[in-house]
Amino acid sequence: MNILPQAAEPLDAGSTAEIYSPYHHFSADEWAKFRADTPLTLKADEIARLRSLDDPIDIDEVRRIYLSLSRLLSTHVEASQLLYQQRNRFLSLSDVTKTPFIIGIAGSVAVGKSTTARILKELLARWPSSPKVDLITTDGFLYPNAVLQRDNLMDRKGFPESYDIGAILRFLSAIKAGEPNVRAPRYSHLTYDVLPNEHTLVDRPDILIFEGINVLQSRALPADGKIVPIVSDFFDFSIYIDADEDQIHNWYVQRFMRLRETAFRDPTSFFKKYAAIDATAAQAVAEGLWENINLRNLRQNILPTRPRADLILRKGRNHFIEKVSLRKL
Numbered sequence: 001m002n003i004l005p006q007a008a009e010p011l012d013a014g015s016t017a018e019i020y021s022p023y024h025h026f027s028a029d030e031w032a033k034f035r036a037d038t039p040l041t042l043k044a045d046e047i048a049r050l051r052s053l054d055d056p057i058d059i060d061e062v063r064r065i066y067l068s069l070s071r072l073l074s075t076h077v078e079a080s081q082l083l084y085q086q087r088n089r090f091l092s093l094s095d096v097t098k099t100p101f102i103i104g105i106a107g108s109v110a111v112g113k114s115t116t117a118r119i120l121k122e123l124l125a126r127w128p129s130s131p132k133v134d135l136i137t138t139d140g141f142l143y144p145n146a147v148l149q150r151d152n153l154m155d156r157k158g159f160p161e162s163y164d165i166g167a168i169l170r171f172l173s174a175i176k177a178g179e180p181n182v183r184a185p186r187y188s189h190l191t192y193d194v195l196p197n198e199h200t201l202v203d204r205p206d207i208l209i210f211e212g213i214n215v216l217q218s219r220a221l222p223a224d225g226k227i228v229p230i231v232s233d234f235f236d237f238s239i240y241i242d243a244d245e246d247q248i249h250n251w252y253v254q255r256f257m258r259l260r261e262t263a264f265r266d267p268t269s270f271f272k273k274y275a276a277i278d279a280t281a282a283q284a285v286a287e288g289l290w291e292n293i294n295l296r297n298l299r300q301n302i303l304p305t306r307p308r309a310d311l312i313l314r315k316g317r318n319h320f321i322e323k324v325s326l327r328k329l
């Protein structure tokens with residue numbers, strides 16, 4: 001896997017210099033052609049059920065973008081299984097444990113990672129080989145609010161220091177080792193906290209989708225100078241969901257305002273006080289959360305990881321994907 005940070009932007013049309021780009025770039029329509037004869041196995045109502053609040057993804061977008069992606073991923077999964085078998089034969093290993101193919105999905109808060117992850121999970125599970133596909137989000141690995149409060153990190157939720165990175169690395173190595181029933185902690189957006197004593201069991205899937213803002217981040221070397229793995233060392237394929245800052249800002253604030261009419265009205269919602277204040281005051285809160293936490297995190301810690309991705313899905317207005325960049329091998 002290539003982890004060198006390099007520019008993901010297309011060649012500057014006005015530039016005369018030949019600049020090497022590590023990516024092939026495609027418009028959405030060019031990309032759509034790669035689906036070949038991949039069948040559409042999702043129905044419109046299933047897509048509606050899988051999309052997040054305010055994400056208008058529809059059957060045409062799944063046809064245009066996700067069928068080619070599903071086809072590409074199936075070639076990667078097949079190739080990696082073949083390589084794995086050949087290596088085991090080479091090493092004369094007979095009793096080997098199956099290891100899952102891991103796909104990482106990164107991108108800003110509010111860019112729509114969850115919708116992409118859920119659509120992919122369903123599409124991949126419907127391949128003719130019926131693979132077992134699991135989806136885990138990294139928010140479960142955030143430190144509980146009690147710890148963040150103690151360490152004065154409540155305004156740093158989503159920043160690298162707010163996650164138990166050791167637990168993430170232990171989780172992924174257990175998965176890659178083919179261990180049964182590996183526990184992943186769970187997070188609730190409603191209570192804005194990790195759910196105490198609640199876990200999702202991951203039991204030897206064929207494919208694991210691991211989604212979160214931090215999945216392509218490296219971390220500073222610890223003071224003792226020991227070299228530690230980074231999360232993406234465990235990935236077989238990685239995807240970054242990209243969009244202009246201004247777009248993501250709008251999506252975040254719009255979603256916050258819509259959540260006021262839905263989830264925030266729940267008496268157990270951490271944000272219930274924002275359902276009670278007027279719209280102008282609520283908008284100011286959303287703007288503050290975006291500006292002071294999520295935008296800073298995007299600029300400092302998330303966007304810099306984009307050049308590590310194997311595939312970049314670039315969204316335009318309305319969440320629709322306009323450009324796809326695929327890393328050259």
Ligand SMILES: Nc1ncnc2c1ncn2[C@@H]1O[C@H](COP(=O)(O)OP(=O)(O)O)[C@@H](O)[C@H]1O
Nearest residue numbers: 052053108109110111112113114115189190263
């Ligand atoms: N405060 C909240 N209350 C309830 N649901 C939320 C809240 N914030 C985000 N969500 C939901 O949680 C999911 C994850 O959101 P987020 O982490 O911003 O990632 P993304 O938008 O990239 O999927 C989305 O489905 C979103 O609608």
Ligand SMILES: CC(C)(COP(=O)(O)O)[C@@H](O)C(=O)NCCC(=O)O
Nearest residue numbers: 109137138139157158212213289293
């Ligand atoms: C939990 C999050 C860090 C998102 O994590 P993700 O699941 O996208 O990896 C984010 O939703 C969040 O809570 N951000 C802090 C500021 C805010 O309330 O928006």
